[in-house]
Amino acid sequence: MDVLIQIVASGLTLGxxxxxxxxxxxxxxxxxxxxxxxxxxxxxLGGYIxxxxxxxxxLHPALALPGAxxxxxxxxxxxxxxxxxxxxRAENFETNIxxxxxxxxxxxxxxxxxxxxxxxxxxxxxxxxQLVIGNVHIPLQNVFILGxxxxxxxxxxxxxQRTSAGRAIRATSMNRDAAQLMxxxxxxxxxxxxxxxxxxxxxxxxxISSIATLTPVMGGDPMLKAFIVCxxxxxxxxxxxxxxxxALGLLEAATQxxxxxxxxxxxxxxLVILVLIWRPFGLFGKQQVVRx
Amino acid sequence: xxxxxxxxxxxxxxxxxxxxxxxxMPGRYIIxxxxxxxxxxxxxxxxxxxxxxxxxxxxxxxxxxxTGAYATAMLGFYWKVPMLAxxxxxxxxxxxxxxxxxxxxxxxxxxYVALLTLAIAQVMYVLIVNDTGCFTTTGGCMPLFGGVRGIxxxxxIGLRALFPSKWYIAHxxxxxxxxxxxxxxxIVVIRGPLGLAFRAxxxxxxxxxxxxxxxxxxxxxxxxVSAFFTGIAGGFYAVHFRxxxxxxxxxxxxxxxxxxxxxxxxxxxxGPLLGxxxxxxxxxxxxxxxxxxxxGLGLLLAVFVIAWPNGLNGWLQRKPAR
Numbered sequence: 001m002d003v004l005i006q007i008v009a010s011g012l013t014l015g016x017x018x019x020x021x022x023x024x025x026x027x028x029x030x031x032x033x034x035x036x037x038x039x040x041x042x043x044x045l046g047g048y049i050x051x052x053x054x055x056x057x058x059l060h061p062a063l064a065l066p067g068a069x070x071x072x073x074x075x076x077x078x079x080x081x082x083x084x085x086x087x088x089r090a091e092n093f094e095t096n097i098x099x100x101x102x103x104x105x106x107x108x109x110x111x112x113x114x115x116x117x118x119x120x121x122x123x124x125x126x127x128x129x130q131l132v133i134g135n136v137h138i139p140l141q142n143v144f145i146l147g148x149x150x151x152x153x154x155x156x157x158x159x160x161q162r163t164s165a166g167r168a169i170r171a172t173s174m175n176r177d178a179a180q181l182m183x184x185x186x187x188x189x190x191x192x193x194x195x196x197x198x199x200x201x202x203x204x205x206x207x208i209s210s211i212a213t214l215t216p217v218m219g220g221d222p223m224l225k226a227f228i229v230c231x232x233x234x235x236x237x238x239x240x241x242x243x244x245x246x247a248l249g250l251l252e253a254a255t256q257x258x259x260x261x262x263x264x265x266x267x268x269x270x271l272v273i274l275v276l277i278w279r280p281f282g283l284f285g286k287q288q289v290v291r292x
Numbered sequence: 293x294x295x296x297x298x299x300x301x302x303x304x305x306x307x308x309x310x311x312x313x314x315x316x317m318p319g320r321y322i323i324x325x326x327x328x329x330x331x332x333x334x335x336x337x338x339x340x341x342x343x344x345x346x347x348x349x350x351x352x353x354x355x356x357x358x359t360g361a362y363a364t365a366m367l368g369f370y371w372k373v374p375m376l377a378x379x380x381x382x383x384x385x386x387x388x389x390x391x392x393x394x395x396x397x398x399x400x401x402x403x404y405v406a407l408l409t410l411a412i413a414q415v416m417y418v419l420i421v422n423d424t425g426c427f428t429t430t431g432g433c434m435p436l437f438g439g440v441r442g443i444x445x446x447x448x449i450g451l452r453a454l455f456p457s458k459w460y461i462a463h464x465x466x467x468x469x470x471x472x473x474x475x476x477x478x479i480v481v482i483r484g485p486l487g488l489a490f491r492a493x494x495x496x497x498x499x500x501x502x503x504x505x506x507x508x509x510x511x512x513x514x515x516x517v518s519a520f521f522t523g524i525a526g527g528f529y530a531v532h533f534r535x536x537x538x539x540x541x542x543x544x545x546x547x548x549x550x551x552x553x554x555x556x557x558x559x560x561x562x563g564p565l566l567g568x569x570x571x572x573x574x575x576x577x578x579x580x581x582x583x584x585x586x587x588g589l590g591l592l593l594a595v596f597v598i599a600w601p602n603g604l605n606g607w608l609q610r611k612p613a614r
């Protein structure tokens with residue numbers, strides 16, 4: 001029983017972090033058909049900005065978190081104007097933007113390596129204390145992460161469902177041409193989505209670094225897992241991605257306990273391949289009919 | 293002059309220059325760096341077939357390269373297979389692994405393929421690096437795949453014994469021969485039936501498919517061909533450096549190679565070779581600035597994709613403005 005509580009607690013924390021990282025990716029893919037390979041680097045950047053704001057600039061943690069989110073939103077906008085906008089006018093957008101963001105991600109990552117050095121740094125934004133359920137001690141940090149993640153998810157859901165900007169985003173991801181014909185400014189939607197995704201990446205970077213440590217390459221692993229979540233859920237399906245993220249977090253915690261940490265990623269991947277053979281468009285994805 | 297004659301002519305000229313190089317510039321550094329260039333050029337030329345011609349967005353090429361290198365090393369280390377037999381066997385092993393990856397990925401759409409192949413490469417890396425159990429204890433504890441330190445002492449193709457002081461020149465010519473073969477195969481694939489099938493699928497997918505051209509079948513073929521030569525290149529890499537470690541999975545190497553293809557020109561015959569040469573030279577010229585290497589590579593990659601998506605090759609073949 002205690003073991004079960006332990007697995008569920010750490011699985012939910014993992015899942016919540018993946019979900020926040022995944023929502024941004026999924027929104028961007030849904031509206032632009034763009035796989036943002038710089039997402040991991042933006043995530044790391046968010047963690048470092050929070051660290052720098054608290055340690056070097058002496059800001060209060062309650063200011064550092066939104067500050068990091070704002071700066072990363074600006075980076076998202078920058079990617080839109082410098083890479084996505086010119087590439088959207090050319091052919092092969094999906095392939096080209098993928099390669100371009102690999103390059104941009106490498107630039108950001110190596111700038112952080114130059115600026116902060118390769119050694120792991122602890123994230124100062126941390127909550128002390130423990131929550132005791134039965135015989136299991138759960139760090140308050142994990143509860144905090146879960147709370148922030150839930151709040152963000154609710155906020156994104158409200159944004160998507162209840163505001164006109166959210167309606168425009170959903171319309172664009174359903175059918176770009178029809179949305180444009182109905183007067184949706186698609187360019188503005190793209191910019192908003194990339195900024196939102198940057199902000200979400202920053203928050204998830206801060207959360208991830210607060211239970212691990214800050215290193216310039218820490219974004220790669222969560223990004224890959226976020227992509228796996230996206231793929232399992234069906235690229236571009238935001239709500240499916242949240243469900244899949246939490247399911248994969250629980251599964252990862254369980255495999256880590258049963259088989260050891262070393263096999264958890266391989267098990268995840270095996271599962272993804274099986275899911276994709278069974279449903280090539282993801283669990284919640286709709287099969288797209290291609291008309292020639 | 294037909295396209296294929298022009299390709300053969302360019303190829304022969306390049307080959308002649310490369311054959312003459314060790315005679316003109318016999319410095320050991322230049323020769324060994326050129327050998328390394330040949331190895332990366334083989335990988336890049338074969339990757340270009342998958343990426344540019346087949347339209348398969350696979351990032352598994354370095355995983356296939358590693359498969360070839362590791363297969364060669366392990367055949368030599370565990371079964372004492374002579375290297376001359378081990379390298380072709382490693383090529384076949386790589387084809388088998390490539391076919392498995394292809395079967396898992398090729399029914400998916402572009403971005404799914406990219407992510408899945410990237411994840412497969414990452415899993416291979418993690419499994420090799422995190423393996424700390426002793427598989428064998430001859431000469432110290434070693435995990436099955438060599439762990440972080442990699443595998444060494446698996447034999448040689450015999451050129452070091454044959455030319456004790458000039459073995460690096462011998463390796464240069466072996467690398468050159470392999471590259472020439474890889475380029476010849478790439479010309480055959482691009483100008484031959486496979487290339488035609490893909491061009492038909494790109495120009496008019498509906499017509500091509502109704503004439504019975506199966507995208508999946510041809511993609512699997514091109515994947516297998518490119519896997520074979522990539523595996524051979526991996527095997528030669530293993531023999532040349534006498535050790536295989538998990539560094540072949542490194543992201544900066546992947547970045548370096550994909551930048552070669554993009555800068556040279558995706559989908560063309562000579563573009564990737566040109567890109568490989570340019571980047572190797574640039575890397576050499578900016579050795580003091582090595583801290584900024586990955587920043588520069590990333591910038592180059594992004595700028596080329598955005599501003600010159602056809603690469604240097606497209607720039608060379610641009611139509612004169614009227």
